[in-house]
Amino acid sequence: GAGVSQSPSNKVTEKGKDVELRCDPISGHTALYWYRQSLGQGLEFLIYFQGNSAPDKSGLPSDRFSAERTGGSVSTLTIQRTQQEDSAVYLCASSIRPRGYNEQFFGPGTRLTVL
Amino acid sequence: AQTVTQSQPEMSVQEAETVTLSCTYDTSENNYYLFWYKQPPSRQMILVIRQEAYKQQNATENRFSVNFQKAAKSFSLKISDSQLGDTAMYFCAFMLVPGSGNTGKLIFGQGTTLQVKP
Numbered sequence: 001g002a003g004v005s006q007s008p009s010n011k012v013t014e015k016g017k018d019v020e021l022r023c024d025p026i027s028g029h030t031a032l033y034w035y036r037q038s039l040g041q042g043l044e045f046l047i048y049f050q051g052n053s054a055p056d057k058s059g060l061p062s063d064r065f066s067a068e069r070t071g072g073s074v075s076t077l078t079i080q081r082t083q084q085e086d087s088a089v090y091l092c093a094s095s096i097r098p099r100g101y102n103e104q105f106f107g108p109g110t111r112l113t114v115l
Numbered sequence: 116a117q118t119v120t121q122s123q124p125e126m127s128v129q130e131a132e133t134v135t136l137s138c139t140y141d142t143s144e145n146n147y148y149l150f151w152y153k154q155p156p157s158r159q160m161i162l163v164i165r166q167e168a169y170k171q172q173n174a175t176e177n178r179f180s181v182n183f184q185k186a187a188k189s190f191s192l193k194i195s196d197s198q199l200g201d202t203a204m205y206f207c208a209f210m211l212v213p214g215s216g217n218t219g220k221l222i223f224g225q226g227t228t229l230q231v232k233p
Contacts (some may be wrong), residue, residue, distance in 0.1 A: 031218060043206060043223035056218050089158060093221075100213065101148060101167070104221065106160035 004107035012113045023075040025094030079111035084115045117142045121224035136192045138207030146212040151192045155203040
């Protein structure tokens, strides 16, 4: 079946612009995670969604970052007023449910470059 | 808070030989999982191997095996009979057992770039 997909694959933007990154999880997966992979910070957790529960936003680095998940499926990560330090690969992962062990399947990521 | 440390930024190995990647972690919790992920240049994160903390037996998956030392909080990955396709960045990761308020988020080390030479 289809895996986790992310779009766009690459995004180049100018400092100060807003960007939206999209994640389509595997069908039926209720848990969705966003991670950021950057040279300076390594791979870090950003936000977690599970069904209709309130998301865990504890990893978001600033209030310029927000995310939503509509209908328990597609998720969008929005970065407002982008800064050069936002340049990174943004990875999305989904798992079938959050209890017990369930493998997280990763998408190919979106590489964001802020000029 | 949990932390994961990989002290080898880069390693290389000759094809068909064995290489060991190191990882240490810190936690005060008792129920968790440990993972090794592979990230080739395509950026696709691939799960290599998983270890449950409550299991004393080391996990193995074909040419990949781990040395899990719970008391020492050490979790190394051994790749036997290295192949050119093993060239990638390898991440060690930690996860508290999901449920009871734990979200199942992964905490990653900084990664080790492995080059397999022909």
